Amino acid sequence: MKKLINDPYQVVDETISGILKAHPYHLRMAEGSGRALVRADAPVKGKVAICTGGGSGHIPVFLGYVGPGLVDGVSIGNVFSSPSADDMLAVTKEVNGGAGVLYLFGNYQGDIMNFEMAAEMADMDDIRVEMSIGKDDVASAPRSEADRRRGVAGIFFAYKIAGAKADTMANLDEVKATTDAVIDATCTMGVALTPCTIPAAGEPTFTIADDEMELGMGIHGEPGIERGKLKPADEVTVIMAEKIIADLPFKSGDEVAVLVNGLGATPPEELYIIYNKAYDILQTHGLKVYRSYIGEYATSMEMAGVSLSLLKLNNEFKTLLDAPGFSPFLPQWSK
Structure with missing residues (x-):
């Protein structure tokens, strides 16, 4: 795989440096860490602060969601590796506005371990921390074992709604409750067509034939639930959508937000072909699309593939989705 990089071991730091140079009015480095970014106006006094984190290689997850x-x-x-507890603590101290901090991140053991350590250290500095853990991947475990599910692209909905909830100056318990409710109401399933290559490894994360696809594969190349011959887009969409709809379950009359996410090397045309069929399937089930998001929201470097996410909406979720929000990677747009 060809890559436009310099030193494969400097990819993350050079990426961060480029982002800070490109967006100096929006982002800055946290004091005492070279791997911790915060919004330029942090901390916001009296507001619950939201911190996230994870391995590189998934832009706009995770750093692309930092902003008002x-x-x-x-x-x-590092690429596909958990950040350190010290870096998470540096972020926590930098954004703490006195109302507590919510850690919001995906369900991966390395992240959980390091963020729990960071929370313990923050407590020693009298900073209260709570955690909300994204776990939307329906392919990785049944709903009865939801705590084993991976956090994938559907965490976008949690970022957007948690951020808007915090902006209402709700307290930490209220922000966490709303965020956890969003996580419980979000389902995602994906399909991978090609692997990606971690720069320092220099070889693909897995192998797959040119005429094959893998349903349910994770964003780090974790095994999916079925590998087989590549199917037409409509057939793939039916498989993903029906699995998601049955999981929550969704019922006729529900309003939903839809996310069709490209994994890094899937062109927009293909994403809209997927959405075209997904919309029709939702209509058939009596589900009403309130908002739709199509693009790259959680990638896996240059992996080709797509994921489909649904969020079951209530009035609070709709209001918070509609609230303003901005990052250099993700400007908010109108319905």
Whole structure:
């Protein structure tokens, strides 16, 4: 795989440096860490701060969601590797506005371990921390074992709604309750067509034939639920949508937000072909699309593939989705 990089071991730090140079009015480095970014105006006094973090290689997850109405700060690990507890603590201290901090991140053991350590250290500095853990991947475990599910692209909805909730100056318990409710109401399923290559490894994360696809594969190349011959887009969409609709379950009359997410090397045309069929399937089930998001929201470097996410909406979720929010990677747009 050809890559436009310099030193494969400097990819993360050079990426961060480029982002800070490109967006100096929106982002800055947290004091005492080279792998911790915060919104330029942090901390916001009296507001619950939201921190996220995870491995590199998934832009705009994680650092692309830092900004007003979204997340206040992010700790950044090596490609597909958890950030350190010290970096997460640096973010926590930098964004703390006195109302407590919510850690919002995906369900991966390395992240959980390091963020729990960071929360313990923050407590020693009298900073209260709570955690909300994204777990929307329906392919990775049944709903009865939801705590084993991976966090994937559907965490976008949690970022957007948690950030908007915090902007209402709700307290930490209220922000966490709303965020957890969003996580419970979000389902995602994906399909991978090609692998990606971690720069320092220099070889693909997995192998797959040119005429094959894998349903349910994780964003780090974790095994999916079925590998087989590549199917037409409509057939793939039916499989993903029906699995998601049955999981929550969704019922006729529900309003939903829809996310069709490209994994890094899937052109917009293909994403809209997927959405075209997904919309028709939702209509058939009596589901009403309130908002739709099509593009790259959680990538896996140059992996080709797509994921489909649904969020079951209530009035609060709709209001918070509609609230303003901005990052250099994710400007808010009108319905």
